Amino acid sequence: MFGTTTNMPSSVFDELWRLQQEVDELFGSWSSPSGIRSVPRGSFPAINVGQTPDRVDIYLFAPGIDPKSLDISIQQNLLTVSGRREIRAEEKASYYRQERFSGEFRRAISLPEDVDPERVQAKYVDGIVQIGVQRRESARPRQIEIQ
Amino acid sequence: MTTNSEVTRRGSATAAGQSGSAEQRPQSGEPVRPPVDIWEDKDGITLCADMPGVSKDRLELRVDGNNLIIEGQVQLELSGKAEALYAEVRSSLYRRTFSLSGELETGKIEASLRDGVLTVRIPKRAELRPRKIEVRAA
Numbered sequence: 018m019f020g021t022t023t024n025m026p027s028s029v030f031d032e033l034w035r036l037q038q039e040v041d042e043l044f045g046s047w048s049s050p051s052g053i054r055s056v057p058r059g060s061f062p063a064i065n066v067g068q069t070p071d072r073v074d075i076y077l078f079a080p081g082i083d084p085k086s087l088d089i090s091i092q093q094n095l096l097t098v099s100g101r102r103e104i105r106a107e108e109k110a111s112y113y114r115q116e117r118f119s120g121e122f123r124r125a126i127s128l129p130e131d132v133d134p135e136r137v138q139a140k141y142v143d144g145i146v147q148i149g150v151q152r153r154e155s156a157r158p159r160q161i162e163i164q
Numbered sequence: 165m166t167t168n169s170e171v172t173r174r175g176s177a178t179a180a181g182q183s184g185s186a187e188q189r190p191q192s193g194e195p196v197r198p199p200v201d202i203w204e205d206k207d208g209i210t211l212c213a214d215m216p217g218v219s220k221d222r223l224e225l226r227v228d229g230n231n232l233i234i235e236g237q238v239q240l241e242l243s244g245k246a247e248a249l250y251a252e253v254r255s256s257l258y259r260r261t262f263s264l265s266g267e268l269e270t271g272k273i274e275a276s277l278r279d280g281v282l283t284v285r286i287p288k289r290a291e292l293r294p295r296k297i298e299v300r301a302a
Contacts, residue, residue, distance in 0.1 A: 062216075063253045067246040076240055078253055080216040080280030107203055107210075116199035117214055126250070144216035144280015147241060 054125045061102070061118035062146075064126055073128050073150045080144030089148060091134040096148070099123040195259035198234070198282075202262075206294055208287040209268065215258045216280035223277055225284065227270045232262045234282065267292040 062079035077098060079087075087100040104119040106112065128150065136151035198213040215223070218236035226233050238256040264270060267288050274285045 064250065065240070065248065065253050066250040067240075067242055068249045069246050073249070074242065074246065076217075076253075078216040078280075080214045082279070104201070107205070110203040110205045110210075113202040113204065115201050117201050117212065118199070129249070141279070142241070143219050143239070144214075145240065 052127075054127065056124065060124065061122050062098075062124065064124060066126065066128070068129065071152055073132055073152065075126065075128070075148040075150070077124075077146040077148070078144070079146050082141075082144075084141035084146065087146065089137075089139055089146075091128075091132070091137060091150065093134065094128045094130050094132050095125060096128055096150075097123070097125045098146070194255060195235075195257040196253065196255050197260050198236075198258045200260065206288075208285060211262070211282075211284040211286070213258075213260065213282045213284075214280065215277075215282050217256075218258065218277070218280060218282075220277050223282065225273075225275050225282075227264070227273070230263050230265075232264055232270075232273075232284075232286070233259070234261070234284075235259045236282070 062077040064078070065076045067074045067076070075096060079100070079102070081104075082100060082102045087098060090097050099122065101121045102119060104117055106115070129152070131152045132150045133153050134150070137148060139146060139148045141147075198215050200214075201212045203210055213234060215234075215236045217238035217240060219239060222237040222239060224233075224235040226235075236258040238253070238258070240256075264286070269287045269289050272287050276283050
Protein backbone atom coordinates (compact mmCIF):
# COMPACT_ATOMS: atom_id res chain seq x y z
CA MET A 18 0.00 0.00 0.00
CA PHE A 19 2.88 2.37 0.76
CA GLY A 20 5.06 1.85 -2.30
CA THR A 21 5.73 -1.30 -4.18
CA THR A 22 8.35 -2.91 -1.98
CA THR A 23 6.18 -2.91 1.12
CA ASN A 24 3.48 -4.73 -0.77
CA MET A 25 5.63 -7.74 -1.39
CA PRO A 26 4.92 -10.71 0.76
CA SER A 27 7.40 -10.75 3.59
CA SER A 28 8.45 -14.27 2.75
CA VAL A 29 10.32 -12.92 -0.29
CA PHE A 30 12.46 -10.82 1.99
CA ASP A 31 12.90 -13.67 4.40
CA GLU A 32 14.13 -15.75 1.51
CA LEU A 33 16.54 -13.07 0.35
CA TRP A 34 17.78 -12.52 3.85
CA ARG A 35 18.35 -16.24 4.33
CA LEU A 36 20.23 -16.40 1.05
CA GLN A 37 22.41 -13.48 2.10
CA GLN A 38 23.21 -15.28 5.34
CA GLU A 39 24.24 -18.36 3.44
CA VAL A 40 26.46 -16.37 1.12
CA ASP A 41 28.04 -14.70 4.14
CA GLU A 42 28.77 -18.05 5.67
CA LEU A 43 30.19 -19.42 2.46
CA PHE A 44 32.42 -16.54 1.54
CA GLY A 45 33.08 -15.00 4.91
CA SER A 46 35.01 -11.84 4.46
CA TRP A 47 33.79 -11.20 0.91
CA SER A 48 30.64 -9.57 2.01
CA SER A 49 31.97 -8.01 5.20
CA PRO A 50 33.26 -4.45 4.96
CA SER A 51 36.68 -4.31 3.37
CA GLY A 52 39.43 -2.04 4.63
CA ILE A 53 39.58 1.34 2.93
CA ARG A 54 43.18 0.64 1.88
CA SER A 55 42.67 -3.02 1.08
CA VAL A 56 43.59 -4.25 -2.38
CA PRO A 57 42.35 -7.06 -4.61
CA ARG A 58 43.68 -10.55 -4.14
CA GLY A 59 47.03 -11.21 -5.69
CA SER A 60 48.41 -7.69 -5.31
CA PHE A 61 52.17 -7.41 -5.04
CA PRO A 62 53.62 -7.73 -2.50
CA ALA A 63 51.31 -9.80 -0.30
CA ILE A 64 51.32 -8.69 3.34
CA ASN A 65 50.95 -10.58 6.60
CA VAL A 66 50.99 -8.90 9.99
CA GLY A 67 51.66 -10.55 13.33
CA GLN A 68 51.57 -8.98 16.76
CA THR A 69 52.69 -9.58 20.32
CA PRO A 70 52.02 -7.34 23.34
CA ASP A 71 55.26 -5.45 22.70
CA ARG A 72 55.74 -5.45 18.94
CA VAL A 73 54.09 -5.67 15.54
CA ASP A 74 55.79 -7.51 12.69
CA ILE A 75 54.92 -6.87 9.08
CA TYR A 76 55.94 -9.40 6.42
CA LEU A 77 56.05 -8.33 2.79
CA PHE A 78 56.26 -11.22 0.36
CA ALA A 79 58.51 -9.47 -2.13
CA PRO A 80 60.83 -11.95 -3.87
CA GLY A 81 63.57 -10.87 -6.22
CA ILE A 82 63.74 -7.21 -5.34
CA ASP A 83 66.67 -5.02 -4.46
CA PRO A 84 65.94 -4.12 -0.82
CA LYS A 85 67.79 -0.82 -1.27
CA SER A 86 65.19 0.28 -3.80
CA LEU A 87 62.41 -0.05 -1.23
CA ASP A 88 60.89 3.04 0.28
CA ILE A 89 59.37 2.25 3.67
CA SER A 90 57.77 4.93 5.77
CA ILE A 91 55.56 5.13 8.83
CA GLN A 92 53.38 8.08 9.59
CA GLN A 93 51.70 7.63 12.95
CA ASN A 94 50.32 4.12 12.46
CA LEU A 95 50.15 4.04 8.67
CA LEU A 96 52.89 2.02 7.03
CA THR A 97 53.60 2.70 3.38
CA VAL A 98 55.90 0.65 1.21
CA SER A 99 56.78 1.41 -2.35
CA GLY A 100 59.35 0.07 -4.74
CA ARG A 101 59.94 -1.51 -8.05
CA ARG A 102 60.53 -4.99 -9.40
CA GLU A 103 61.82 -5.11 -12.90
CA ILE A 104 61.68 -8.40 -14.74
CA ARG A 105 63.40 -8.19 -18.06
CA ALA A 106 61.98 -10.48 -20.69
CA GLU A 107 64.50 -12.75 -22.38
CA GLU A 108 65.10 -11.95 -25.98
CA LYS A 109 65.05 -14.78 -28.49
CA ALA A 110 62.73 -16.79 -26.30
CA SER A 111 59.08 -17.57 -26.63
CA TYR A 112 57.03 -17.10 -23.50
CA TYR A 113 54.31 -19.48 -22.38
CA ARG A 114 53.52 -17.79 -19.09
CA GLN A 115 54.30 -14.40 -17.60
CA GLU A 116 52.48 -14.39 -14.30
CA ARG A 117 55.10 -12.75 -12.11
CA PHE A 118 54.61 -9.12 -11.19
CA SER A 119 56.83 -6.59 -12.91
CA GLY A 120 56.81 -2.85 -12.41
CA GLU A 121 56.21 -0.37 -9.64
CA PHE A 122 54.24 -1.16 -6.54
CA ARG A 123 52.90 0.72 -3.56
CA ARG A 124 51.02 -0.61 -0.59
CA ALA A 125 49.75 0.97 2.61
CA ILE A 126 48.53 -0.76 5.72
CA SER A 127 47.30 0.63 9.00
CA LEU A 128 48.85 -0.83 12.11
CA PRO A 129 47.55 -0.81 15.68
CA GLU A 130 47.40 2.73 17.06
CA ASP A 131 50.05 2.18 19.72
CA VAL A 132 53.03 1.50 17.46
CA ASP A 133 56.08 3.69 17.93
CA PRO A 134 57.26 5.04 14.54
CA GLU A 135 60.61 5.88 16.12
CA ARG A 136 61.48 2.26 16.77
CA VAL A 137 61.36 0.35 13.52
CA GLN A 138 63.72 -2.24 12.05
CA ALA A 139 63.61 -3.88 8.66
CA LYS A 140 65.47 -6.74 7.04
CA TYR A 141 65.28 -8.80 3.86
CA VAL A 142 65.59 -12.59 4.04
CA ASP A 143 64.64 -15.16 1.38
CA GLY A 144 62.47 -12.68 -0.47
CA ILE A 145 60.54 -11.47 2.56
CA VAL A 146 60.87 -7.96 3.93
CA GLN A 147 60.30 -8.12 7.65
CA ILE A 148 59.51 -4.85 9.37
CA GLY A 149 59.39 -4.89 13.16
CA VAL A 150 57.77 -1.99 15.01
CA GLN A 151 57.84 -1.66 18.80
CA ARG A 152 54.68 -0.73 20.66
CA ARG A 153 54.55 2.01 23.25
CA GLU A 154 55.07 0.90 26.84
CA SER A 155 51.89 2.48 28.16
CA ALA A 156 49.75 0.43 25.83
CA ARG A 157 50.99 -2.90 27.11
CA PRO A 158 48.76 -4.74 29.52
CA ARG A 159 50.02 -4.42 33.08
CA GLN A 160 49.49 -6.81 35.90
CA ILE A 161 47.91 -5.03 38.83
CA GLU A 162 48.71 -6.42 42.20
CA ILE A 163 46.18 -6.45 44.97
CA GLN A 164 47.66 -5.18 48.21
CA MET B 165 62.93 -14.92 18.59
CA THR B 166 61.85 -18.32 17.43
CA THR B 167 61.17 -19.25 13.87
CA ASN B 168 58.03 -20.82 12.58
CA SER B 169 55.27 -20.40 10.08
CA GLU B 170 52.35 -19.67 12.34
CA VAL B 171 51.42 -16.34 10.85
CA THR B 172 50.64 -18.08 7.60
CA ARG B 173 48.41 -20.64 9.21
CA ARG B 174 44.78 -20.56 8.20
CA GLY B 175 42.56 -19.17 10.92
CA SER B 176 45.46 -18.60 13.24
CA ALA B 177 43.91 -15.56 14.86
CA THR B 178 44.35 -17.02 18.32
CA ALA B 179 46.98 -19.64 18.91
CA ALA B 180 50.43 -19.05 17.54
CA GLY B 181 54.07 -19.46 18.18
CA GLN B 182 54.45 -22.73 20.03
CA SER B 183 58.11 -23.60 20.14
CA GLY B 184 59.16 -26.44 17.93
CA SER B 185 56.48 -25.83 15.35
CA ALA B 186 59.19 -24.84 12.88
CA GLU B 187 59.76 -28.50 12.19
CA GLN B 188 56.18 -29.60 11.86
CA ARG B 189 54.08 -28.99 8.82
CA PRO B 190 51.28 -26.69 9.85
CA GLN B 191 47.78 -27.86 9.01
CA SER B 192 47.34 -25.03 6.62
CA GLY B 193 44.79 -24.52 3.89
CA GLU B 194 45.25 -25.09 0.19
CA PRO B 195 48.85 -24.69 -0.89
CA VAL B 196 49.67 -21.39 -2.56
CA ARG B 197 50.20 -21.67 -6.32
CA PRO B 198 53.34 -19.64 -6.94
CA PRO B 199 53.20 -17.33 -9.99
CA VAL B 200 55.60 -18.41 -12.73
CA ASP B 201 57.25 -17.19 -15.91
CA ILE B 202 58.04 -19.91 -18.43
CA TRP B 203 59.94 -19.45 -21.64
CA GLU B 204 61.63 -21.57 -24.25
CA ASP B 205 64.70 -21.02 -26.35
CA LYS B 206 66.49 -23.39 -28.70
CA ASP B 207 68.34 -25.21 -25.89
CA GLY B 208 65.58 -25.70 -23.39
CA ILE B 209 62.87 -24.36 -21.15
CA THR B 210 63.35 -22.02 -18.20
CA LEU B 211 60.88 -21.59 -15.37
CA CYS B 212 60.96 -18.85 -12.76
CA ALA B 213 58.70 -19.07 -9.70
CA ASP B 214 58.07 -16.58 -6.90
CA MET B 215 58.39 -18.44 -3.60
CA PRO B 216 59.14 -15.81 -0.95
CA GLY B 217 60.03 -17.13 2.48
CA VAL B 218 61.40 -20.44 1.22
CA SER B 219 65.01 -21.21 2.02
CA LYS B 220 67.09 -23.73 0.09
CA ASP B 221 66.63 -26.48 2.65
CA ARG B 222 62.84 -26.10 2.57
CA LEU B 223 62.55 -26.36 -1.17
CA GLU B 224 61.75 -29.61 -2.89
CA LEU B 225 61.97 -30.13 -6.59
CA ARG B 226 61.24 -33.55 -8.02
CA VAL B 227 60.37 -35.29 -11.22
CA ASP B 228 57.67 -37.91 -10.78
CA GLY B 229 57.05 -39.79 -13.99
CA ASN B 230 56.21 -37.09 -16.46
CA ASN B 231 55.60 -34.38 -13.87
CA LEU B 232 57.82 -31.72 -12.43
CA ILE B 233 56.69 -30.93 -8.87
CA ILE B 234 57.78 -27.78 -7.08
CA GLU B 235 57.18 -27.53 -3.37
CA GLY B 236 58.40 -25.13 -0.72
CA GLN B 237 57.70 -24.38 2.90
CA VAL B 238 57.50 -20.79 4.08
CA GLN B 239 59.45 -19.92 7.15
CA LEU B 240 58.79 -16.66 8.94
CA GLU B 241 60.75 -15.31 11.83
CA LEU B 242 58.32 -14.65 14.64
CA SER B 243 58.50 -13.37 18.14
CA GLY B 244 57.62 -15.89 20.80
CA LYS B 245 53.86 -15.47 21.24
CA ALA B 246 52.87 -13.78 18.01
CA GLU B 247 49.31 -13.89 16.76
CA ALA B 248 48.15 -13.11 13.27
CA LEU B 249 46.58 -9.68 12.92
CA TYR B 250 46.15 -9.77 9.17
CA ALA B 251 47.10 -12.39 6.58
CA GLU B 252 46.96 -12.37 2.80
CA VAL B 253 49.17 -15.45 2.57
CA ARG B 254 47.09 -18.07 4.32
CA SER B 255 49.13 -21.16 3.70
CA SER B 256 52.74 -21.84 4.47
CA LEU B 257 53.12 -24.26 1.59
CA TYR B 258 53.77 -23.51 -2.06
CA ARG B 259 53.04 -26.21 -4.59
CA ARG B 260 52.73 -26.39 -8.34
CA THR B 261 53.03 -29.22 -10.84
CA PHE B 262 53.92 -29.12 -14.52
CA SER B 263 53.83 -31.97 -16.99
CA LEU B 264 56.96 -32.34 -19.06
CA SER B 265 57.33 -33.59 -22.58
CA GLY B 266 59.60 -36.28 -24.01
CA GLU B 267 62.21 -34.11 -25.65
CA LEU B 268 63.23 -32.62 -22.31
CA GLU B 269 66.20 -34.07 -20.50
CA THR B 270 64.82 -34.49 -16.99
CA GLY B 271 68.09 -35.90 -15.67
CA LYS B 272 69.85 -32.63 -16.37
CA ILE B 273 67.50 -30.18 -14.70
CA GLU B 274 69.30 -27.40 -12.86
CA ALA B 275 67.77 -25.16 -10.24
CA SER B 276 68.78 -22.16 -8.20
CA LEU B 277 67.04 -20.15 -5.50
CA ARG B 278 67.77 -16.53 -4.76
CA ASP B 279 65.81 -14.03 -2.67
CA GLY B 280 62.73 -16.22 -2.88
CA VAL B 281 62.87 -16.65 -6.66
CA LEU B 282 63.34 -20.18 -7.96
CA THR B 283 64.86 -20.62 -11.40
CA VAL B 284 64.68 -24.03 -13.08
CA ARG B 285 66.43 -24.83 -16.33
CA ILE B 286 65.25 -27.89 -18.24
CA PRO B 287 67.49 -28.66 -21.22
CA LYS B 288 66.29 -30.33 -24.40
CA ARG B 289 67.93 -33.56 -25.49
CA ALA B 290 70.84 -32.65 -27.71
CA GLU B 291 69.68 -34.85 -30.57
CA LEU B 292 66.22 -33.32 -30.44
CA ARG B 293 67.17 -29.68 -30.56
CA PRO B 294 65.78 -27.99 -33.63
CA ARG B 295 68.04 -28.10 -36.61
CA LYS B 296 67.97 -25.60 -39.31
CA ILE B 297 67.22 -27.28 -42.59
CA GLU B 298 69.11 -25.88 -45.43
CA VAL B 299 67.34 -25.56 -48.71
CA ARG B 300 69.79 -26.19 -51.47
CA ALA B 301 69.32 -24.85 -54.87
CA ALA B 302 68.70 -27.61 -57.35
